[in-house]
Amino acid sequence: MAMTDYELPCERDVEQVWERLDAVGAGLADEHELTCPHCRAARESLLALREATTELVAEDDVPPALFGRIMSAVRAEVRRGSMVALPTPEPGFVEISEQAVAAVLRYAADTVDGVRARRCRVRTGVDGVVEVELTLAVSVRNVAGGAALALVRERVTAAAAARVGLTLAKLDLLVDDVYGEPGE
């Protein structure tokens, strides 16, 4: 399950932000970088981190695991901004990042034959209900049939309940691409 990549909610990843840090600082930002709040948050975190650690970076023997740990920390920082509340009878709260939920739901949709999950947006409404919009690509075999989509709906809803502990108030499925398969 590819849940350990460093993707931001806007679908750019932290490594890309890191690589573009100096370019953006020099005024060479593209349209997305100028306007995206997720990229900006990641950039600010990375800049703060770089500043805080300039002296340390000058030292030798930086362990290779360090890069992964920085990326994971930055990603957690970005995710903190968008959390979904989970039910609990205990005092205090339990919450989960929207990105973690999205990864679980995308994976569930991918298990349906002839369907590939693309984007998954998880939103919490004002009254605390959770709404999901899942964008899919379907194989040419499935274009005419609603059967595959019904199965996606079933598996995504089941995964939200079983893997996360979340009841979805709304699940929108958008098919935005069709792909061919060899031999068809």
Added chain:
Amino acid sequence: MSVDYVIADPVIASVAARAAIDTAGVVRLEPGLRGLVTAWTRAARQRWKGLDPAPADGVRVRTTDGRVTVEIDLVTASADQAAAVGRAVQRAVGRFVTEQTGLVVDEVSVSIMDIEDR
């Protein structure tokens, strides 16, 4: 005679961290940037050798007017239900902190930052 015991927040934090890590379905605590920089500063003194986060990274403890609240950021395993793991951590932390320190924790909050395969 009355005796006041004072148990420092970092002590509560490390006890809470141990309870959380030992809960089934918890992969690791997520220290976040602040925790990482703290660990980094500590590590600099040890020339990188001790870079692994100290046990309490990812845990924040607040004591206000005698009320103790604990907040924990962590990553859960994909095989377990995230909400159930979160509730188990809430219960385990409350119980273990009281066992180890005699303090009653008023609230334990759990933020699941990510779900990972183990």
